[in-house]
Amino acid sequence: MSFQNPVFIPGPTNMPEALRKAVDMPTLDHRSPLFGQILHPALAGVKKVLKSETAEIFVFPSTGTGGWETAITNTLTAGDKILAARNGMFSHRWIDMCQRHGLDVQIVETPWGEGLPADRYEEILTADTAHQIKAVLATHNETATGVKSDIAAVRRALDAAGHPALLFVDGVSSIASMDFRMDEWGVDIAVTGSQKGFMLPPGLAITGFSPKAMKAAETATLPRTFFDIKDMAKGYANSAYPYTPSVGLLNGLNMACGMLLDEGLENVFARHHRIAEGVRAAVRAWGLELCAVSPEVYSDSVSAIRTPDGFDANTFVSLAAEKYGVAFGTGLGEVAGKVFRIGHLGSLTDVMALSGIATAEMVMADLGLNIKLGSGVAAAQDYYRGSTASSAKAAA
């Protein structure tokens, strides 16, 4: 592996120079007023990235998985009923976590490659006249399949059913790279991490709680301490943490929000869409198919590409790493060995994307797939040339 090459895993992403430097700071006393000057702007920045006016933001030294645990343990009680679709590895894992914490999860099995079935949600919620379902889980972007779901539709399902359940959204691989509207969509808890759209090293669970979620936290009894948002809120009121915060990462988060908001969120999303469209043009040129079943669920942060039957997609990932020093993502769970994944989120340019596409072509050719060298590159080049060029300014 050469550190000169970009990575094409769906996070941790390539990091902008400025963010690496922001994270790599000398020791600062986290109980001094200086810390508040990092913490509060970082929290305010996240809130803007979530497009929320009302959310309370809590950031833990943890990961997206810790963010999920924060969501459920702060708002639910053992035995509570949960509604969730399983359409990929990450929705699967979240369901599993709920079960381990003694929640009763009603699972809507959904083909991997499809988005969340908002209509099924509506049926189930409508049927739940006793309002036993306390929360609905929704994975905004299934990193395993490269599938984006329609969170607004899930909200409409809740509203149509007149159901008071909380809406929890896993935005780990969508937030800060794809459009996310916490308030407009009525999201009660949003969860993400530092190492995706925020382009930072891993190490932060980033969560936003709606007022309704904050209210639920008052009565929830699942045990929690490390992930307790009340302790965290109390700390924040004193510009502090209940334990030692990850000061450098928070400094990076503050700067990352600044960079994203300076670029403009819509520009950030458009940039991800452009890079993704180029990758998808390459996939079409290769004659391959995405795991995502239709354009409306195509993810702009990661593409899972189906390889021909009988081909072990894992060999693709290992050969790319060994021979060319480039990291792609393997398939996970149900699609292990059947897809490889190209991450295209975070700090990425057209030019970097082209190097990933070119590498993928070489690897597929090396492994005997019938791929015309340069074909995917040409398709992506054609697209990148014609689309508005913002790459030169991206992620300086």
Added chain:
Amino acid sequence: MSFQNPVFIPGPTNMPEALRKAVDMPTLDHRSPLFGQILHPALAGVKKVLKSETAEIFVFPSTGTGGWETAITNTLTAGDKILAARNGMFSHRWIDMCQRHGLDVQIVETPWGEGLPADRYEEILTADTAHQIKAVLATHNETATGVKSDIAAVRRALDAAGHPALLFVDGVSSIASMDFRMDEWGVDIAVTGSQKGFMLPPGLAITGFSPKAMKAAETATLPRTFFDIKDMAKGYANSAYPYTPSVGLLNGLNMACGMLLDEGLENVFARHHRIAEGVRAAVRAWGLELCAVSPEVYSDSVSAIRTPDGFDANTFVSLAAEKYGVAFGTGLGEVAGKVFRIGHLGSLTDVMALSGIATAEMVMADLGLNIKLGSGVAAAQDYYRGSTASSAKAAA
């Protein structure tokens, strides 16, 4: 605050240049074989630092507090009885965590400034003939009071009582700066963080589990997912994590262990003892007293210094920060306002320690305390000159 000055908080510590650079690494695919080349040596290094042949090491993207939660949720079941002394803020917090997770804690109230009462432990354990007590908590070094406890004595208490309870030790501010012998002392779970003796940024909970603790994990039913050691163990077997690991911090941990073991653990401990002795000589020269009641409980990683009655020790910390740009620690909990703390662990030299002592003198004089300028410095200089000089080589 100037980043040119060392910090004198009891962690996060001053960081060696080499460790900052090890942590600040470009994105590496955490699912590639390269990651295993960082992970496994880091785990092996921690094991050596813990002086254990048999422990299993688990490192979480979290903090020491997360390490405590790891300890209790993986080995205990709601309602289990726990024995713990409360002699400082950190033992207090750990007890509080246990209670929040539904454990029944028998608390031995102990004056702040004293070590753990091993004799009381022995009485209680001996009386617990039904072996209802499942675990004994012991804070090796109370960061709030600068008090080191005798863990070997706690082990002897357990053994004398013939009691099978697990022994959990919070070594957050002792491990890698003061002697810690996991196997010899029969410690079942050791907990620490990255930002103290390991001289890294915060962000890692570092835990070691004895075979007995591993066995307890098989039946424990407290809910857990993020901190589940079984998921972690399964991940490690594949050189992976159940979620995204903090690759840079793990790379730093690997290098930190290398540095500590190269220096020699006994040399590391002796170095901390030297620095601490100089600080204590200064305290004596000032005519002040430590919070720690007697030399055998003096901590080599942090000194809590009692200020005269009627003096608000918090003003010391704020003036030092505002006027001189130097961070010291405030008193916490019961000793808030009554002590200030000088952290002297991690990457520190005689010369840096002297600058902290000199600053403390100025601040105390500024605040009207009857301190002779240069007196503490002279006492420390005298000690440092005479003791074996290893400072020049320390933490290069």
Added chain:
Amino acid sequence: MSFQNPVFIPGPTNMPEALRKAVDMPTLDHRSPLFGQILHPALAGVKKVLKSETAEIFVFPSTGTGGWETAITNTLTAGDKILAARNGMFSHRWIDMCQRHGLDVQIVETPWGEGLPADRYEEILTADTAHQIKAVLATHNETATGVKSDIAAVRRALDAAGHPALLFVDGVSSIASMDFRMDEWGVDIAVTGSQKGFMLPPGLAITGFSPKAMKAAETATLPRTFFDIKDMAKGYANSAYPYTPSVGLLNGLNMACGMLLDEGLENVFARHHRIAEGVRAAVRAWGLELCAVSPEVYSDSVSAIRTPDGFDANTFVSLAAEKYGVAFGTGLGEVAGKVFRIGHLGSLTDVMALSGIATAEMVMADLGLNIKLGSGVAAAQDYYRGSTASSAKAAA
């Protein structure tokens, strides 16, 4: 310009992470023994990279141009006669420098794109029976034209003529990326910089003096102080400099030599040849021609590519920078506007090279050249796939 994209200028090159970190060091006392522990290994490393057993190495806080000035001012006297071919911008500049310093340069005008005319040298040297020519200048690799000259042939010309003139070689863009044999070729002074094959930031003039050149330094009278090798030699004997050395860059130079020698010089050269061959395959696929007239003068560190008549090659470079954030080299001097240059030296992988080739294709298409998108990429991919893959290990 995005710092995420590689650069394709013929130096400064892309820098390996490890070298950036080696250069970025805290202040070290350059008069302490520690400095010698950096200096001497760095000098010894350069000597090995030059393939010399006898050279004395002098490294100045300067650039390759300063290295030229070091060569002439330390060994020559105003009025001395010099023989030099002019076949590109850098040979032109060196000649100009000689003239400014009062040397009498006999210039052999040589078409840009051709190598040094060793046969003409031989004729001239043979005719110089009075041995008035004191030095022969030879630019090993003309960075402006992407032309490598045959230094061994120049040596043979000198020997055939039985001429005692010194042989000065500008190896700025060849040393440490292409084969260079100081002793075997009888090079008297070799000159290079830090920012090319050594993959460091600019800021060092690196020179090697043969014993014969050292002898000439005893009687030369051109004025010099900053570039005086006698002061420098006297300094080195005390592990010091006659002024403040660039400690960080020297630390980087030491590590760069270590990396190059660990990889093996022949492997380094082979790696550069591979990358270059891929680029040349792309140029052929585009139907374009190199400025270099024939394969034996093709440079492995930079390719100058002729654009069609009437096309302003400078527009290529500016559009690549503005639209795609990628830096290529412009044409210089006689070939300004007629060529663009792809630098392919230093820290580069196949994958990075492909991104440069892909970008070049887009830019040429944008500017209306008849280039088939993906064609050059495919040709390079085909070559890279088949040649021995060492890229994955390069410049980690």
Added chain:
Amino acid sequence: MSFQNPVFIPGPTNMPEALRKAVDMPTLDHRSPLFGQILHPALAGVKKVLKSETAEIFVFPSTGTGGWETAITNTLTAGDKILAARNGMFSHRWIDMCQRHGLDVQIVETPWGEGLPADRYEEILTADTAHQIKAVLATHNETATGVKSDIAAVRRALDAAGHPALLFVDGVSSIASMDFRMDEWGVDIAVTGSQKGFMLPPGLAITGFSPKAMKAAETATLPRTFFDIKDMAKGYANSAYPYTPSVGLLNGLNMACGMLLDEGLENVFARHHRIAEGVRAAVRAWGLELCAVSPEVYSDSVSAIRTPDGFDANTFVSLAAEKYGVAFGTGLGEVAGKVFRIGHLGSLTDVMALSGIATAEMVMADLGLNIKLGSGVAAAQDYYRGSTASSAKAAA
């Protein structure tokens, strides 16, 4: 040597974190427009630091010594007469350089420890009715002796004599740490480096040329190429260099100027004066004397401290490095072995200064000098406490 300790050499100085990061930048194409966005603000910043409205600034990849060579070779012709005082190692070296370049230097021998004899200058200049003296050299701050000279007085001497000679000032260890007024003092060429008041790594010669000096450059015939300001000026007009610039250092220079001007030059000078006064208070408390003969020549950037007869001051410097890992300066030239030097310029706080003073005390005691431990520290503490505290904000 521990990189944790500050250095107390009179440059290179301790570097602010932000400047290290500014210097450590990825490769940027120095022929792209981006480079101009670094270069021009850096030049404009230097001009402000020099307090000049009219100077042209030239920055070379070199050192202060290269700056001297720039001054003389661009404005003088072999045989030209020069007036210079020799009162320390650096004035000595500049004289030596002039002589090597064929200039005829009239030397005013001046005791080391005294400032430039402006009255003697006036006598000599007045006597030079033929105006044969073309330039007057003045070392603003003799780094070897810690002596500041009165440049305004030298200007008055020139004016009183009605003499048209150029005034060249070596401000290497004064500019950006002590008051320097290029225009007001009628300085024709000012010379400094990056590694002193600018707090950067070494590697830049920084020069300012008055219009009169620019005019002299039109006719001067000393040979020069690397240091030719005409080539440089031509380059700057195109936002370029005549060779490869040190992009990272220039980026750092730009930021350093910004930091200095943001702090306010007078505040920067006051800060250096404060730190220096504390050091001088310690020297007095030790009962030692400065090399500088009287307060009006005390340097605010470095103090040379005389040790008792028979004591080898070099042993001080080596023991400090070996035993305590702290770098001080040795005596040079005439005062070698008789003084040690404490550098107190650049990025330094009270607290750091105290650690240097404390270390010096230990070393002197170790070597048997009759020094009361803590005495110098106490004197400095007393001073630092009372003087306006700006340290906390300095060099963040």
